[in-house]
Amino acid sequence: MRVSRKAKQMSPIEVYKLLPKTNCGKCGFPTCMAFAFKLVQGAVEVDKCPYLSDEAKSLLTGMTAPPVALVVIGRGDKAVRVGGEKVSFRHEDKFYNQPVIALELNDLMDMEEVKNCLKKAEEAAFERMEQTLKVNALALRNLSGRAEPFVRLVELVKDTPYPLIVSTENPSTAMKALNILKDERPLLHGAVLRNLMPMASLARRFKCPISVKAADWRTLLAAVNRLRGIGLHDIVIHPPGETLKEVIESLTIIRRLAVDKKFDRLGYPTITFPEDLKSNVPEPLRTAAVMTRYSSIIVVKPETLRFLRPVMMLRQSIMMDPRAPISVKPGLYYVGKPTPESPVLMTTNYALTYYILTEDLKNMGIDCYLIVVDTGGLSVACSIAGDKLKPESVKRVMEETGIAEKVKHRTLIIPGRAARLSGDIEDATGWRVLVGPLRSREIAEFIEKQFRRE
Amino acid sequence: MSGEKRGSKTRRSLEAIIADALNQLFKNLEDAEIELEGVEIEADELELEPIMQAIVSQIPKPVEVAKPAVKPLPERLLEAEFTPPVTEYPGSIVEVKIGATKSEGGTRSKTVVLGGETVPAFYTFEGLNPNPPVVSLDVFDTRIPLARAVRMEVKDVLDDPAEWAKKAVHKFGAEVVNLHLVSIDPLLKDTPPSEAAKTVENVLQAVDVPICVGGCGDPLKDLKVFEKVCEVAEGERILINSVTLDMDFKKVAEAVKRHGHAVIAFTSMSMDDARELNRKLYEVLPKEDIVIDTTTAALGYGLDYAFTIMERTRLAALMGDTELQHPISSGTTNAWAAREAWMKLDESKWGPRELRGPIWEVVTALTLLLAGVDYFMMMHPLAVKTVKQVIDRFTMGGVFDSEKYLNWVSSTF
Numbered sequence: 116m117r118v119s120r121k122a123k124q125m126s127p128i129e130v131y132k133l134l135p136k137t138n139c140g141k142c143g144f145p146t147c148m149a150f151a152f153k154l155v156q157g158a159v160e161v162d163k164c165p166y167l168s169d170e171a172k173s174l175l176t177g178m179t180a181p182p183v184a185l186v187v188i189g190r191g192d193k194a195v196r197v198g199g200e201k202v203s204f205r206h207e208d209k210f211y212n213q214p215v216i217a218l219e220l221n222d223l224m225d226m227e228e229v230k231n232c233l234k235k236a237e238e239a240a241f242e243r244m245e246q247t248l249k250v251n252a253l254a255l256r257n258l259s260g261r262a263e264p265f266v267r268l269v270e271l272v273k274d275t276p277y278p279l280i281v282s283t284e285n286p287s288t289a290m291k292a293l294n295i296l297k298d299e300r301p302l303l304h305g306a307v308l309r310n311l312m313p314m315a316s317l318a319r320r321f322k323c324p325i326s327v328k329a330a331d332w333r334t335l336l337a338a339v340n341r342l343r344g345i346g347l348h349d350i351v352i353h354p355p356g357e358t359l360k361e362v363i364e365s366l367t368i369i370r371r372l373a374v375d376k377k378f379d380r381l382g383y384p385t386i387t388f389p390e391d392l393k394s395n396v397p398e399p400l401r402t403a404a405v406m407t408r409y410s411s412i413i414v415v416k417p418e419t420l421r422f423l424r425p426v427m428m429l430r431q432s433i434m435m436d437p438r439a440p441i442s443v444k445p446g447l448y449y450v451g452k453p454t455p456e457s458p459v460l461m462t463t464n465y466a467l468t469y470y471i472l473t474e475d476l477k478n479m480g481i482d483c484y485l486i487v488v489d490t491g492g493l494s495v496a497c498s499i500a501g502d503k504l505k506p507e508s509v510k511r512v513m514e515e516t517g518i519a520e521k522v523k524h525r526t527l528i529i530p531g532r533a534a535r536l537s538g539d540i541e542d543a544t545g546w547r548v549l550v551g552p553l554r555s556r557e558i559a560e561f562i563e564k565q566f567r568r569e
Numbered sequence: 570m571s572g573e574k575r576g577s578k579t580r581r582s583l584e585a586i587i588a589d590a591l592n593q594l595f596k597n598l599e600d601a602e603i604e605l606e607g608v609e610i611e612a613d614e615l616e617l618e619p620i621m622q623a624i625v626s627q628i629p630k631p632v633e634v635a636k637p638a639v640k641p642l643p644e645r646l647l648e649a650e651f652t653p654p655v656t657e658y659p660g661s662i663v664e665v666k667i668g669a670t671k672s673e674g675g676t677r678s679k680t681v682v683l684g685g686e687t688v689p690a691f692y693t694f695e696g697l698n699p700n701p702p703v704v705s706l707d708v709f710d711t712r713i714p715l716a717r718a719v720r721m722e723v724k725d726v727l728d729d730p731a732e733w734a735k736k737a738v739h740k741f742g743a744e745v746v747n748l749h750l751v752s753i754d755p756l757l758k759d760t761p762p763s764e765a766a767k768t769v770e771n772v773l774q775a776v777d778v779p780i781c782v783g784g785c786g787d788p789l790k791d792l793k794v795f796e797k798v799c800e801v802a803e804g805e806r807i808l809i810n811s812v813t814l815d816m817d818f819k820k821v822a823e824a825v826k827r828h829g830h831a832v833i834a835f836t837s838m839s840m841d842d843a844r845e846l847n848r849k850l851y852e853v854l855p856k857e858d859i860v861i862d863t864t865t866a867a868l869g870y871g872l873d874y875a876f877t878i879m880e881r882t883r884l885a886a887l888m889g890d891t892e893l894q895h896p897i898s899s900g901t902t903n904a905w906a907a908r909e910a911w912m913k914l915d916e917s918k919w920g921p922r923e924l925r926g927p928i929w930e931v932v933t934a935l936t937l938l939l940a941g942v943d944y945f946m947m948m949h950p951l952a953v954k955t956v957k958q959v960i961d962r963f964t965m966g967g968v969f970d971s972e973k974y975l976n977w978v979s980s981t982f
Contacts, residue, residue: 204884206877238918243869332651360963363939364693371654378654395958396935399920403932407876407939422920425868425909425928429936432873467870471908500837 125178127151133171134164141165154179157201182373182382183411185212186324186349188252188302189278195251197351197411198384203374209436215412216402216427217252217280218420219388220272222264229271232417239420239427244441244470248427250277254304254414255292257283262291269295280304280326280386280412286313293321302326302351302412304386308334315342318349326386328353339380350383351412359394359401362387363408370409384411390419402426406433441466442492445508447516448473451482455523458483458566460551460558461509461540462530463490463498472555479559484521486512495532506536506543513544528558528566653694658887662686662894662943663856664700665831667745667808668779674804674829678777681744683860683943684896689883690941691963701964702938704945704957705745705781706737707902710760710768711752716911718926719948730768731775738776741950742957747781747810748772753794754785762797769798773805781808781833781946788816799824810898811835811862814846822853833898835862838871838878840885844892860944862898867907868933875899876940883941896943904933905948927952935959 130151137147142163144150153159154175161167161175185199195215202208218236220229240249253272257265265283269292272279279301281292289303304326306314311327318325325347329335335355342350354365366385373382387410389401396404399422402413406429415423435441442464450473462472464487476483488508490498498504513519513527527546529537531553541548552561664685669675681703688695710730715723722741726733730748737743750765752758769782782798784791795809809825811833812818825832834850836842843861850859863882866875879897886893904910909919910929919925930952934945938959947953 204877204880205873206881241918336651358962360691360693363691363963367692368653368694371656375656376654395962397931397955399928400931400935400955403935404939407936421917422924422928424919425925425932428869428909429872429932432869432871432876435873437873437877 125155125174127155130154130175130178133167133175135166137166139166181211182377182379183370184348184350184383186302186351186384188215188280188300188324188412190298190300193276193278194300195278200370200409201374203370203409205433205437209438210434212411213430213434214406214410215251216249216423216430217254217412217414218250218277219254219256219390219414219416220268221256221258222261222268223258224268226271229268232420233272233275235417235420239423241424241427243428243431244466245443246431248424248431250415250420250423252280252302252412253277254280254282257285257288257305260285262288266291266295273299278302280414284310286310286317289314289317293317293323296321298322300324302386304351304353306338308338311338311341315345315347318342318347319345324349324351326351326353328355330355336380339383343380352381352383352385354385354387357393359389359392359396359404362389362392363404366405366409385409386412386414388414390414390416399423399426403429406430439492443469443487445487445489445512447512447518448485448487450476450485451480453482453484453521455521457522458528458562459486459518459522459524459526460484460528461486461488461533463488463493463495463504465490465492465494465497468494475555476558479556481559481562483562484518486516486518486527488512495530499533499536504533504536506539509540510543513546526566528561655695656688658687660887660889660891660894662883662886662896663859665857665860665896667781667806667831669804669806669829673806675806676773676777677779677805679744679779680806681779683898686883686887686941686943689887690939698964700943701960702943702945703744704742704947704953704960705747706741706743706953707747707749707946707948708733708737708772709749709751710765711758713751715948716905716926718911718923719905722950731771734772734776734780738778741953743778743953744957745779745781745808745944746772746776747783747946749783749810750794750798751785753790754787755790756787757785759790762794765794766797766801769807770801773802779807780805781810783810788813792817792820795821796824799828799830802830803828806830808833808860812846812850814842818846818849819853822850825858826854831858831860833860833862834895836864838864838866838874840878840882840893843882844890847892847895856894859895860898861893861895862900865899865901865903865933865937867904867910868929868936869907869909872933872936876936879937879940879942897941898944899934899937899942899946901930901934901937901945902948904929924951927955931955938963 131148134147134151142150144153150164157179161172161179181199181201183198183200186197187194188197189195196212197215199211218232220232236250240247255268265288273296281289281301282304283289284305284307289305300323302324303314303318306325306327308329314325325342327338327342329338332355339350352369354362354369356362356365369381369385372378387405389405390398394401399419402415403426405413443466445464460483462468469487488504490503493501493503525546526549528549528551529540531551534550537548537550549565552558662684665683666680668677668680670677670680682700683703685699688698708730712727723733726736734746737746748769752760753765772780784794807830809830809832812821813835834846836846843863847859863878864875866872882893905926907929910926913922927949930947930949934956945956
């Protein structure tokens, strides 16, 4: 289906006129009018209505499409989504698709080196707050200038779990690579003005997204026009700029134009190679800057893999929904293998609080029960300040989880920062309350000295 | 942007050749919608051979060179179509000057100006902000627990704040010294105000850059010390760090005003708190004496909140919120609160321990730099150096200088 990119924001009434007006309910809403309202809010997919004309579908999809187009790279399990963004500032909504970190491999590397890099990429992955932070794609670069080594590289990595970015400026080399990957939807990177049409025809033939690079804005816009002119809409922009400063400026211009001015010719995800830029910022840290300023795909070199974890933590931070603090389910959690003699600890349901506390408890080898109280996802300090940690909630979780039947004692250890609620919690629960330390790292010693002694 | 007419002769002929070749190609594409618009090709951007190779390899039949080109391209069309997204901002940030030279009644040989922004940070396409962000270094008046990576850098000056300040300025490049009077804490040494003020005087004598003086966080003790410090530093226009909602801010503000200094209004991560404290301070102080700090959290430990509050604060100020139009200060040193910044961890996965702290500090700073921070309080020399270089490069737009390039990846620290 062709999406009308010209579609403007419509009122619910205007949208309603395009709907079948049968109130059949297939969309999940009782009336077509209700569906129209949800469409205008962008809260529901156009496809939920099975009876739309092609024209209506095109118009409505255009209206609900995010100002930064969503592009999918890779297929099936390997697919990653880039773009699909609605705002320039996360507080205005949130960011939808995390920046893809792509590891750069080139065809001058020998097989051992490639394998070694892949191993390091795997090792860079880690779990944090119930998410896996990892490298998401491989960017294959044709540094040799020849086809054979590039094809060998593609063969070598095509069965890895990563979607691929095929980066060469030579269309015939690109074709050979794409022939191997068939319908895997790699991102074809390397289109510049001089090879634009051959590259575009490859993207059409292999139905893969294409990225385009130009040194200045007018050339870039002309190139995007060309691609759209032949029906290519899965476009990724390689923004102009030779220095980190220039690229950050370009990325900002692209996002602002796409979001604020609805300038759809730049409403596409972006790819940057921060380590190739002229900059005095240490390589691993450039990634942080382009990530903060909207780059959808960031290509990093193998040497920086060992510095990647902080950058991936930054990505996790930026991607958090600012309207909803990330939280864990309130309830009773087991740490280690607790027995009826084990201590009972209490904390709030802010995910970071829970995560750090349980990590520390595990590292210290403590077996205990952990009561997690609903504070709307606020940390201990914040929930105390905001009066969101209620002694009644503590009581409720303890009753619902039947902790009293699991332990022989009646002592609850509360966080040091919750000290001023100790009396109230004691009154509400009927348990004796011990005020724990301010830092979770001091809990082991606390349990030894305070809890065990009694 | 490269729009000048360079090598126009070469370009025209190349364009003709390419246009022809493209024309052929288009014919081979099924139901292609051809929308050709003005495409400019820079002659110096092109190398003839690869182009021809690329084109020829894709075209089944030889190109007929004599064919008329596709419809003439309106060369100016695109030029008119690309307008950078310039927003008009009704508000601007006040300028707060720190330090005073001899002619201004002080003894500093350098002063700094914070703020003055008229556009968001590094929206260089919208305008240039007048004052580059300033990087300052922390100096403590007593021994406090410091990460090993930091302690190693300052172990020779840990017991002498004046020497520490000298090192921060001359060796590490501090533009301002943040003296933290931690020892005044009643739970620590409970240093009396007069003695704390003496330390301030020593530091003022040791360095010629502006200084910022911080308390211990105890609202009552800080007030007493700040009053004394303001008095002894009269004329120097120091920056008092800080007033909070839970102290007698009016008394602090009065002392600041009486002796001609400036102050940091420090709040939780809340724009409402920042507005409330500013409103109260306005009763005593002019806007030009107030810097705000909405709290910095470490990378991985709430940096997203800190970033967003600062970004929102700055945008609101530029959009006309008169209670937030102040330079922003960041306690970037808080980056070290992240355990990953200093803990012993598997170095193959987390990077070398000596570099992790600086990385944490720099990533935290870089992120907040983009949110609009004007004043960075930092700790590790390498992080300071890096952030200063970023600021230089970003604000001056100078030529890339590989000599100055810090290569963290290949260097061994």
